[in-house]
Amino acid sequence: MQLKTTHVFILGYLCLAFYCLCTADKFYNRGNHEWTKLFMVQHWPTTVCKEIENDCRDPPNYWTIHGLWPDKAGECNRSWHFNLDEIKDLLPDMRHFWPDVIHPSPNRSQFWKHEWEKHGTCAAQLDALNSQKKYFGKCLEFYKNLDLNSMLLKLGIEPSVQYYQIVDIKNALTSVYGVVPKIQCLPPEQEEEVQTLGQIEFCFTKDLHLRNCTEPGVYSPFLQDALLTDETSMSHGLSVCEDGPVFYPPPEKTYH
Ligand SMILES: *[C@@H]1O[C@H](CO)[C@@H](O)[C@H](O)[C@H]1NC(C)=O
Numbered sequence: 001m002q003l004k005t006t007h008v009f010i011l012g013y014l015c016l017a018f019y020c021l022c023t024a025d026k027f028y029n030r031g032n033h034e035w036t037k038l039f040m041v042q043h044w045p046t047t048v049c050k051e052i053e054n055d056c057r058d059p060p061n062y063w064t065i066h067g068l069w070p071d072k073a074g075e076c077n078r079s080w081h082f083n084l085d086e087i088k089d090l091l092p093d094m095r096h097f098w099p100d101v102i103h104p105s106p107n108r109s110q111f112w113k114h115e116w117e118k119h120g121t122c123a124a125q126l127d128a129l130n131s132q133k134k135y136f137g138k139c140l141e142f143y144k145n146l147d148l149n150s151m152l153l154k155l156g157i158e159p160s161v162q163y164y165q166i167v168d169i170k171n172a173l174t175s176v177y178g179v180v181p182k183i184q185c186l187p188p189e190q191e192e193e194v195q196t197l198g199q200i201e202f203c204f205t206k207d208l209h210l211r212n213c214t215e216p217g218v219y220s221p222f223l224q225d226a227l228l229t230d231e232t233s234m235s236h237g238l239s240v241c242e243d244g245p246v247f248y249p250p251p252e253k254t255y256h
């Protein structure tokens, strides 16, 4: 009888120990900032403005940078603060190619601060991206090399009131770049509407080579980056485009 009770106790402790180990592992992983690829994200300003109820003034009529995001990691170093001085040399390019579409003041750097703190501090694990100058500089370099604006024009994919098929856009881009991009849309607000093209993302390996974005079954909350750094604004949110028709909206002169 005595023996049996002891056994039960030992078994109980073993279970408890095992449970703790598993929980600890989960806990540890939450703080683990391992990532495997980078998303170089560009967005279509007209759609960005539509996403926030058209509350923009004269958005750029070309694709601009949203960010450079490691998958599976965010806010890796909260004590590494954004410092505009470090990217002084890049500012002319930053303002043109990486503008804050929603708050377009030339001196406002909140958007870059957000991108650095959320994504840059994780990307900085790579030597090639381990400073703010390198991180923003490399992303500008990717942007220029990808040259998405010219490429879309060459492919005959222009903003239009006629709809495109997602598969056509995807195949065209894949044929040019040799890798499968990720394409994000603003879902239709009403049933009779179609989705709106919002964001095109190219993936890079940790060696900074282009790679396919496709990788089934991987979901990361860090890739649902809120465009809006202030929570007060409305956002319907982008998601991966559905197969079928898509609206690539022509820029409008003025919103408001
Ligand atoms: C976080 O960033 C600060 C400032 O650059 C640096 O001194 C520190 O070593 C970093 N911490 C880690 C864990 O990388």
Ligand SMILES: *[C@@H]1O[C@H](CO)[C@@H](O)[C@H](O)[C@H]1NC(C)=O
Pocket (backbone or CB within 6 Å): 106, 107
């Ligand atoms: C932006 O900052 C520069 C330098 O600090 C200043 O000279 C300029 O007036 C500012 N522009 C605006 C629109 O606030």
Ligand SMILES: *[C@@H]1O[C@H](CO)[C@@H](O)[C@H](O)[C@H]1NC(C)=O
Pocket (backbone or CB within 6 Å): 179, 180, 212
């Ligand atoms: C990338 O995707 C394309 C199209 O699905 C495929 O043909 C190619 O083999 C993929 N490349 C790699 C490296 O997985």
